[in-house]
Amino acid sequence: MSDTQTLIENRPPSVATLFIDRVAATPDGEAYRYPVPSATGQGADEWKSLSWAQAAERVYAIAAGLIGLGVEPEERVALSSATRVEWILADLGVMCAGAATTTIYPSTNAEESSFILADSESRVLIAEDAGQLAKARERRGDLPNLAHVVVIDPDGVEPDAADPEGWVLSLADLEARGADLLAKNPGAVKERVEAITAEQLATLIYTSGTTGRPKGVRLPHDNWSYMAKATVATGLITKDDVQYLWLPLAHVFGKVLTSGQIEVGHVTAVDGRIDKIIENLPVVQPTYMAAVPRIFEKVYNGVASKARAGGGAKYKIFQWAAGVAREHAKVSQDNFRRTGTASVPFGLGAKHKVADALVFAKIREAFGGRLRACVSGSAALAPDIGYFFAGAGIHILEGYGLTESSAASFVNPGEAYRTGTVGKPLPGTEVRIADDGEIMLRGPGIMQGYHRQPEKTAEVLEADGWLHSGDIGELSVDGYLRITDRKKDLIKTSGGKYVAPAEVEGQFKAVCPFVSNILVHGADRNYCTALIALDEPTILGWAAENGLEGRPYAEVVASPKTVELIDGYVKRLNGGLQRWQTIKQFRLLPRDLDVEHGELTPSLKLKRPVVEREYKGLIDEMYVGAREV
Missing domain, CATH: 3.40.50.12780 (ANL, N-terminal domain)
Incomplete structure (x- = not known):
């Protein structure tokens, strides 16, 4: 033993x-x-x-x-x-x-x-x-x-x-x-x-x-x-x-x-x-x-916004440094996976050293200067944001678990962490992937059941101890788990194509520094659309520089200038998606989603049915006269 x-x-x-x-x-x-x-x-x-x-x-x-x-x-x-x-x-x-x-x-x-x-x-x-x-x-x-x-x-x-x-x-x-x-x-x-x-x-x-x-x-x-x-x-x-x-x-x-x-x-x-x-x-x-992805998204957006406010030169430096960070993280993680050493080519290392002095060191200092690692859980972290922080020396170890599994079933292992995955099972926890892709868990962390609800318990907990997670995932040959989506949240378009909304949403958060929350919709529809809420401090900072200074948030997001700005990022997103995944239309919400209105859980997860019900009018509007595309 x-x-x-x-x-x-x-x-x-x-x-x-x-x-x-x-x-x-x-x-x-x-x-x-x-x-x-x-x-x-x-x-x-x-x-x-x-x-x-x-x-x-x-x-x-x-x-x-x-x-x-x-x-x-x-x-x-x-x-x-x-x-x-x-x-x-x-x-x-x-x-x-x-x-x-x-x-x-x-x-x-x-x-x-x-x-x-x-x-x-x-x-x-x-x-x-x-x-x-x-x-x-x-x-x-x-x-x-x-x-x-x-x-x-x-x-x-x-x-x-x-x-x-x-x-x-x-x-x-x-x-x-x-x-x-x-x-x-x-x-x-x-x-x-x-x-x-x-x-x-x-x-x-x-x-x-x-x-x-x-x-x-x-x-x-x-x-x-x-x-x-x-x-x-x-x-x-x-x-x-x-x-x-x-x-x-x-x-x-x-x-x-x-x-x-x-x-x-x-x-x-x-x-x-x-x-x-x-x-x-x-x-x-x-x-x-430990933190939830929204915190890292806000930090990333804040850093990008501060660079933009510093003028064109500073913003170009930030964009260059962000690219270096992602490349450095991807190459070093790939090399570690293959050789056990997180090495990078000399040229990339030299660029990273310059970017570190100009940008990354300040980010680490803002986190207190001694941060060895962050653990991220509760929802998926957009890989591009994870790679950015990894390259900046803020190592985000994604983990995975449910309330029903006492929170921690998987976590990325220290130096061997892989951005975009939730790591390996905790010692003593078993995992298997069901025929439909659902992640199944068994081990000492699994709940006894739901309080006074034996029927609900039987729906998710098998007699032999296997828990249905409700999440779809893939296991690598060496045991790293990647979460694809919530089983119940997978979208099947009327054309028969499956779309994982969280994957598309995560990619948009990585390309658009102004987004706070996004919901991709398209179940049984001809195409996918999105409801987008913008980060108030970030978009108001942009508004002050673009002729909209002093306007309230709702007025800024309704402005054609803002819609045009976000449309550019949607087009950039679509460039990296399969045709059936692309966002054909979007609407900017008049306020951000929050816990108080019941649209987010206290751990900042999106409550899709609540948001879709509340903004049904906007969603329907995006499908008026819809045709196959």
Whole structure:
């Protein structure tokens, strides 16, 4: 048996056990960093730290506080908060109490929050602030199982005469109660952790469905224990790393990042404020971070826009450097695949050195200057954008997984990563491609099933443990997976040709620096069309230089000048596509797509049915008088 197999097969039953072991091994080591806004609200945040021992003191107090509230093993404790250090401490507290965390995005409305709380039969809700508490109060009559709401930040919370006595308390109150319980019964939490079994429910994550009610994915403790061991076994993270964690922890991608950290013991800097990422990176100076493709697209568009604003000469330099970056990345990756050495010809190396001094070094500095790798997941990254960053020294390791597979089933292996693929399976995970191209997964990361929905479970989970992913993909002879598209999203035109919309959309994002979101449509139609939303800061910057200064976004995108600009990029895209893939018509949307309007999931995935329904008029308009082309 290999060392990797031994590591994974001898895993403990829970991350709670891993946490206790980590605290015992490195009690004084730095565990978490978190920002504290200045008292005046002006100036930079102050970053503070928690050692593993300090984190444990709070985690055990939260666990004991929940036990004191009567929470039993496997009972659900809901957590509705943005990403912050208290989210991690609370989640660990829930697990150490033997209970199960139900995650809720803070952006979820009162109706859907109520559904999740009721369907999960959550006993306690840990709410971030007064706004999250208000949602629970609004639907209190529909939540007979909800015995308490614990508020992390109680500022602004007002008493409500309708609240049952003791229904609302602060996180500080809960920790104080827990500390009192531990003073009387020091072994209370340890006993709960020791009683946890591998198959005991640890997390209930509700998928953000595009239609109908979300489904609760049941993930037992063993899923996270496996993920902790398997991610470390890939060599992706080490004890010396500093992770910058901003992803939503209600999402399985964010959640899995906390497990591997506990196993290896490195530092994690936690701040979920997306508008602070650019400011935080030079301060935190991470060695690795995870993100979704939209973040890399925005950085790329921002760099291109800044170069364009600097004048024609600067923009030409950027375009040249971007070409060098892509060529360098493709050649070096190809050589590594063939020879094991990421070498490039002398001439290309010389050009890359110049481009690095002019462009790439500044990009790396913006990321903090120490970034070893980024992990990208949740959706496909356009290969040309991946190659650009690879050539610039920002190595983006794409990975792949589902909520139903505990997030991480594949990841690109370090130096041997291949842009355009999601890498190889994690140790212990099996994969096969079905006859229709669907990716099938099996292993210790697969869910138990959907909560209280055995029929839905049977639709995706075979009796022998194989999970239907719903994604179409191809495996290389040496085990690298390339995702083609979502099975349900494949377009078949009325001419019988299949089109993978995500592939076309990704290519457009690589050629057009102004795009924010694009949806390619064409199922059962004569030809493909597209709805395009532009990135507001980038297009407004262009507008200011092209006679449209001061105009609002909606007016800028309606301008014939803007339509002509984007048409040029559509024609450039079409030049590299098969005839049946080409975009014959497009419409610019009057605003960008967003989570608030329900067009994107909280992890920024496009909800195609929602967008197609909302903009049906624009789509139909593009097919008026359609003929075969």
